[in-house]
Amino acid sequence: MDNQKIQISEEQKGQRLDKILSLINEEWSRSQVQQWIKAGNVLVNGTASKANYKCQEGDSIEITIEEPEELDITPEDIPLDIYYEDADVIVVNKPKGMVVHPAPGHTSGTLVNALMYHCKDLSGINGVMRPGIVHRIDKDTSGLLMVAKNDMAHEKLVKQLQEKTVTRKYNALVHGVIPHDAGTIDAPIGRDKRDRQSMTVTDDNSRHAVTHFHVLERFRDFTFIECQLETGRTHQIRVHMKYIGYPLAGDPKYGPRKTVDLNGQALHAAVLGFVHPRTEEYLEFEAPLPAYFIEFLETLRIDR
Known part of the structure; x- marks a missing residue:
């Protein structure tokens, strides 16, 4: 179980609780945050609150993120166009037409299904449906994605996205x-x-x-x-x-x-660049345009 604490700043006062939390982490969707609040996993000054609570300067917010469930998405032997891979990170060139991660009613044929077959170790921060996924591109967008193989790599890559240092x-x-x-x-x-x-x-x-x-x-x-x-x-x-x-x-x-x-x-x-979470070396990759383009x-x- 992961506990995170934040304190509301002067700039954030008057904003809804769910909006503030969804802006903290690009991987936290508004609906996911609302689910956490409804489940009582978000405390304001030690007390459960509602999603529409207008935060005040100095409020102490504690978020409890449950441990991800055991993965139950089926690994599938789908070819991957791998540009880089080590014990922490894998960079893949996703084809047009492939969904990045499973969703209710769409649990096969995704990049995640392929990744789970290719490598058994993916970070669990994003839970059952999105193991290893740090960022996404749309189904019909092709190109490069970085995937985290462990939680350390995931947290450091997400931090780079938040700090706008990823190319x-x-x-x-x-x-x-x-x-x-x-x-x-x-x-x-x-x-x-x-x-x-x-x-x-x-x-x-x-x-x-x-x-x-x-x-x-x-x-x-x-x-x-x-x-x-x-x-x-x-x-x-x-x-x-x-x-x-x-x-x-x-x-x-x-x-x-x-x-x-x-x-x-x-x-x-076409181009993806980031600092490796372990070696701190800057890596940059470029994938050519797909044939149809x-x-x-x-x-x-x-x-x-």
Whole structure:
């Protein structure tokens, strides 16, 4: 059982308890925090509270995180494209179409199923459904992910994500021709009230989000860009590019009604860099664009 304590600062006073806790750790979702509060695992000044409690400066918050249950996800012999592996960390290049971790009703064919077959030792911090998972990319986004093999590695990698020291660069193809060569999108992201399965730029129950981008190549109706994440919010690049009027090509959720058929958004996690949790050496990896992405860029070059 893991106990964590925090004290509410002047900047945090007046905010909801569940919101504050969900902002502390990128891996703690708002719904997960609310479950902990409902179960009595979060104490405010030694007393159980409600999710909508408005915190006061100096409040002492104690969070009790239960030990993860014994893993019951079935290991599956699914090939992995491994870029790096040692006793602490494994870096994989996830293919488009693969879900990162199991969820209710979807417990097979995921990256986690493949990892559990490949290596028996994965960190247990994220519990039964997400062993080893430090960060995620969407099902139809391809590219590099770092996975923790033990709790020490997990905690240190998550800390780097929180401190914004992890290098994460993505290649994306967007609708429209971006006239400027580079830009920064600094806009908070939260749940869309009209569609709880989607995210949107909003000031309501949102989290700080920053995406930097620069143009790699322009076409007649599209722009090929590189995005660098400063934060790692759900669907961040997809939401931010839609927000500035250049939605991702092939994106069924955030793209225009008439978009190209690419079986999902044209988005690839191309570069991943981090400090090794044990050796403290900086490691950086780069994965080339998948074949479908390269082929579509070639058709655009011909058309241009």
